[in-house]
Amino acid sequence: MKTKLFIYLSLFLSLIWLMSCSEGVKKDAKMYDVQELTKNQPEVHGTEVKEGEIAFSTPLNSEWVTGGKNIYDLKCLACHKLTDEKLVGPGWAGVTKRRTPTWIMNMITNVDMMLEKDEEAQKLLEQCLVRMPNQNISKEEARQVIEFMRKNDGEN
């Protein structure tokens, strides 16, 4: 009984103490939004590539294949082999047969969104346990990478 009373008493007093001090306190209206301030970077993730935006044509664009290979050597090769062997991420052999171009584009340029929304991407993260990094690849560059992937998958 005594303990209970003491608890009630304490609660009541703390409440009063809190109320008595919070009066007149105004929140600072000019607080900066984290996201707004970090949108300055030349990092190119954020825009979702929509279904139908990417069109394939044959024969392959050989300039794009070369450009895509150069990007691969600098920014992708560290984790992806051109065979079906998994290194850090899955090997690229057959990727253009397994995935839609839209899926690949978003995975390259918009990986945060994919890991948040896309079930297939989430499955891959469970397997690989390393979030695919944003390698600062533009939409145009990513398109070239896909052309290189097509070449790797035997298209001409």
Added chain:
Amino acid sequence: MNLRMLKYLPILLGLFSFVIWTNSCKPKGIQTAVSGDAAVKAYVPPGKYDEFYNFVSGGFSGQMSVYGLPSGRLFRVIPVFSVDPEKGYGYSEETKPMLNTSHGFVPWDDLHHPALSVTDGIHDGRWAFGNANNTPRIARLDLKTFRTAEIIEIPNSGGNHSSPFVTENTEYIVAGTRFSVPMGDKQDVAISSYKENFRGTVSFISVDKNDGAMKIAFQILLPGVNFDLARAGKGKSHGWFFFSCYNSERANTLLEVNASQKDKDFIMAVNWKKAEEYLSQGKGMKKAVKYAHNTYSEQTHSATSKIETEVIVLDPKDCPDMVYFMPCPKSPHGCDTDPTGEYIVGSGKLAAMIPVFSFTKIQEAIAAKNFDGDYEGIPVLKYEAVLHGEVKKPGLGPLHTEFDDKGNAYTSFFVSSEIVKWRVSDLQVLDRVPTYYSIGHLCVPGGPTKKPWGKYVIAYNKITKDRYLPTGPELTQSAQLYSIDGEKMKLLLDFPTIGEPHYAEAIPAELISKNSLKVYKIEENKNPYVTMGEKNARVERKGNEVHIYMTSIRSHFVPDNIEGVKLGDAVYFHVTNLEQDWDVPHGFAVKGANNAELLIMPGETQTLLWKPDRIGVFPMYCTDFCSALHQEMQGYIRVSPAGANVPITFSTGKKVEAAAPPATK
């Protein structure tokens, strides 16, 4: 408590609540002199940004620290004049030249005053400058990268305290000698010949308005007084620079007593536009000197150090109307121009009042030659003729003054441990608050500029005594944040600082955050030792140098197995971070290295020199947690005896095909 007492409970509660209500919001003596809403005013919710960046001198740590205001949270310690093993600064081959001086590699200094660049007298968020007091230097920090971009040594100087302080468009920063020394050919002299042989200088260092490159434009040769602080004129006084000086007695021993003899020392006024005229007329003398000029390139990610050998010196003897002295009571420290540029506030460390000088009156006194004799050939203006007025009985030991956006000044008082707010126009004291304890400099955001941002004043204290949990004989350094929104200053927050916080500037966050660099583009990496992709990773021997071109990405090195290094080799690890993702640096460390780790930003290349001292196999690993498999980010390097015939081999992820050749014949 029995039941009978229960009926009194409501009355008891009522009484209690009243007592608590009346007490809880009131100051309770100096330990809790904080108003009820202080915590909320200094609180920045998780995930929210602070309103201001606060660039704080690291004092004898040699670095500059960056805090958020109003939260007091520490964001970064930027290595400037001292080595920083955490960041590899001063240890990597790329950064070692930054700390080169005419004395060779100097791994430490004492950074006193940050100064932020301005355009038209208003913060522009481009650069921060800082001075090295011990081995005289000035550094320029790039606020895109929060890194030291350039360091220039100051010749003809025994100690650089009166520095850096910017002019209205960052045309110049200055360096005034705290310690006078013998100059020129006659260096080996008796210390007691101070008055005859010791001289001071102030240097004007020009800053390129496009890339910030610093250059010593000219020096002015001056009597051997000690220059303390300085401020540029602005607005109507643009083109002038004001320096406080003490030891006009020119004592060379027990300055504590001997430099406090005279009732008045000086504030020196320099007409630098006039100096520029004399310079173009060829009045300057070329002097042979030796000083280092170090620049860090964002393209090559490396520093170069160049030794310069000449400086141009102007002597007031040959250049009349360029320098004047104004008497200022009792060893002045602060020397601060108000936002309009009309008023110059002197703060005598031992004074009990604050003299405020008028720029208009200074010009009138100069025109009328209203002099009070001269000091070592330099005209001394009459005190009364240049005085706007004195702030009477403000406190004891005024040190430094900053200004808000409403025409008020805030002066720190070391001896009486307080901040005093007064009105510049009529010199009336408006308010005072205690500081804990012994405040040195203070800072109002934008306080030294034409456009103060106001809102807060921050006290940088010399002593903290009982304010924090004890940590042995040395206690934390500290700052205190006060709100200056209302008529009364209100203490909001104590926060610890690194090193000794001499001076600080605060700037609205958006002026800097919007330009902050996130990654170095790997395509633009011009480091001669870059590895452009894992395909180019390799190991090359050049005589007894072994160059390892290594890459790092989450979470492996290429190569991570290296053999063929021999005892006596100098091994250079050139590590390129292939990541292009913000906030993903990789670290690199190898067992037994006599220097430090590397911390490599995304897209950057940094080099660690390792001289193995024994044979064996040595692990190396990534020190900065990078992914779930960070712990696996490791490798081995084998060191064989000097005469061994183990060939250079390197790999990552390959199965060993054949047994390695025997280590020795």
